[in-house]
Amino acid sequence: MRHHVGHVWFRQALITGSAFSFVFCTDTKELSSISGISMSPSRQNSRHSLHSTTALPKTSYSVLSAFCTEGNISQCIAYINQEVCSLGLTGASLESKSGNLSAVPVLNLLYEVLQLQRRAQRALHELETQQLMNGSDLEHLQHSNCRLKDQLEHTRRENSGLHEGERQLQLKIKTLHNCLKSEKEEVQKLQSIISSRASQYNHDTKRKERECTKLKERLNQLLMDKRDKKLSIEISNYVGRSDGKRGLWKTSKMEARHEGEMYRALLSDYETRQRSLMMENSELKKVLQHMKKDMIAILSPKKPCAVSEGEEETGDCCRESLEQSCEQAREQLTNSIRLQWRKLKSHMERLDSQASLVACQEREGDEMMSRKEQEDEMQRMRLELQQCKEFIHMQQQLLQQQLSSPCDEETAALLNDCYTLEEKERLKEEWRLFSEQKRNFERERKNFTEAAIRLGHERKAFEEDRAAWLKTQFLHMTPFVDRKRPALSEPHSATQQLSQSQSDVQCLLFKIQSTIDG
């Protein structure tokens, strides 16, 4: 549109009915640029804006008139000059010639302003179209974005669905593979079985065939062979039976006897078996009874009601022992065992839960326990402490009493004297005793030494006497009694003396011992 010839523009402008009414004196460039501002019938919006910006309604004149009046023409002119300068227009500055404005610079200025305005409008128009285009592009892009997103979502879903399907198919393939493998294995196994059976059958068939041929040969041989060797037994003499009895005829009685024996053997075997089973059964029942009693015992301390149950059970026991093999009794026993066992189990479970509770509370429980213990300890210690304190206090008091009696010196001294006197007396007594003992001891010792010396002398004398006597005895050796007697008496006296002295010494020793001990 921009590079159209001017008349086209003009016509268009007429068609659009715009209120443009100005004449140009500039070149075609500006004309084309102006023509660019004109728009297509589609751009209604911009037309409106153009209208609003470029149209100069008749009412706007009133606005202009407000700005410039008769009075402030020069100011207006100056102001306009300023504005023009600031805008950078090259229009010559309006000069006021005594109130008369030359139209040419004003027109030029106006034209330049119009140009400016046109340019601005054009730019605006361009921007607006650009904006519209961008808007529409954006919308278009947004739409396509949405569409693509949807498409993407859709394809993603399809993809996952396909994946899922593929996975299932893979699984199926795997299971089918496994089935195939197992079937193959089974087929192989069956084939091996068939082959082994076939080889076994073949082997047996071959064996039978061989036997058959042998039989046929033998038959042939027998048919040919004239001499038939008869079977016979040659025995030098018949032997007696191993049990020594005579052989019996075969009669029906014998048959019956055989039958009887056979049944007897069977019966005895069954009886032994039954006996062993009964024994086992009774042993097991006993074990069960014991178990039941034990279980009742375990449960009864916790549950007093179980005692009555126990009584019931004992009643059952009595009944059971009477009908040992009775089905009902057996069931009763087993049921009661089961019941007791269930009770025991529940009891154990409860204990377990309790134990676990205690275990989790143990950390707190530990402290509680130790606290209690500590408290006890503390109590004891306090008590001890109290006692000790009292004791010390008492001691202290006594000591104080002892020591601190400066006010009562006499009595204290008297007391002291009393104490010491007592002690003195005691010591004196002891000393006296001791000295007495010592004297006695000395005496005894003296006596003892004297006695020992005497003993030694007497011993020596005795020895001499003995020697003399022996000598005389040996020399005389007569059966006379008279001679003997004086010889005997002498040593006898010596021995008497000796024994006496010995006894003396012994007495002395005894006395000494007693004093020492006393």
Next chain:
Amino acid sequence: MNFSEVFKQSNQLCKVSPDGKYLATCVQYRLVVRDFNSLQIVHLYTCLDPVMHMEWSSDSLFILCAMYKRGLVQVWSLEQPDWHCKIDEGSIGLVSSRWSPDGRHILNTTEFNLRVTVWSLCTKAVSYIKYPKACQKGVDFTADGRYMALAERRECKDYISVFVCDDWHLLRHFESETQDLAGLEWSPNCCVLAVWDNCLEYKILLYSLDGRLLSSYSAYEWSLGIKSVAWSPSSQFLAVGSYDEKVRILNHITWKKITEFEHPATIINTKAVVFKEVEKRPVVGSEDLSIHQLTVDNSLFSTQSKYEITQLPAQVPVIKPDPDRANPKIGISALAFSADNRFLATKNDNMPQSLWVWDMQRLSLLAVLEQTAPVRCFVWDPRRPRLALCTGNTKVYLWSPAGCVSVNVPVEGSFQVQSLFWHCSGSSLVLLSKEHICLCGASVASFCLQ
């Protein structure tokens, strides 16, 4: 432990008399009877042909020698050495021969299992039993010797006949619910008969003495079934060993399985003890290698071995069987209870070098013995809880709850122990090699004999 001199034998025929006083051996066609304690030859008999089977009568008075090729059975008496008895089966042939429990009748099974002939040594009576079944164990006598159970097959069905051994009276005859009966065995208390099917079907039936079916047990279908069966001496348990390497224990009250013993390749049970036989070769110095040493002193080549306790978890050597062959070497082929009922020894065929001992009181594994060679034979002491086993080398191994020990057989030349059995008193062991026997025990005379 004392070892006796070696004596010759053929066909592994060496038996101790039921009263324990005599030892009978067969050397080709000669029957040698020795006193067990002194090993002096007491009697010597000559048969008409190499002896294939030899058996003592229950009262230890007679010995039966069967010669299958000629169809002859000769019976010898110990009391009267000049007494003789010869049974000729004629053209009908002979497949097996055995004593009856009373020691006065001989049961001969003819060729092709056509019939069982019962010959009497007391009378002229001869009895015939038709259609006996040819199976692993078709005939069994009760422990007290009163009854005999015989498996029969008529018209593609299995039957069981119970005879009174006194006079061979047919007590009961009933159809067995098996597809193809493989064996039957009386319980030690003589009241229950265990009957089991062949390996194509796992089924074990328990019949009462009077022919009533007490119970039937089947652990699984289709796979190969029962391989071995053993009663406990108290008749309380019935051990069933099967091809799935497990032993199932049935109880005698409900006839239901009370436990099953597995034989895994890795032992992780902490209560069990694993004994591993470890051989140690003696160091030979170069100056010892003289000819004299090599010929006389066989200890140079014999290796000492001892048992070491292996830490758990222990691995047991497994040999995978050939899957295409019939009767594959897998599963429990041998079961034996100890005499006091407390232990059970088992052997799993795909772990042939190991022997498993189970505690029956706790129903758990007690010990595993791992040998250096496959276990050939194992027997319990008839009196004490003691197990003797051999693996075909020159040693004999003993296990007891106290421990186990390996004993070298100190015999000139090498004595490869192929099988062994205990004397009925449990005081000595009889070891059999391919051609010789040797006795060992606490009270065995070890002096030479002519």
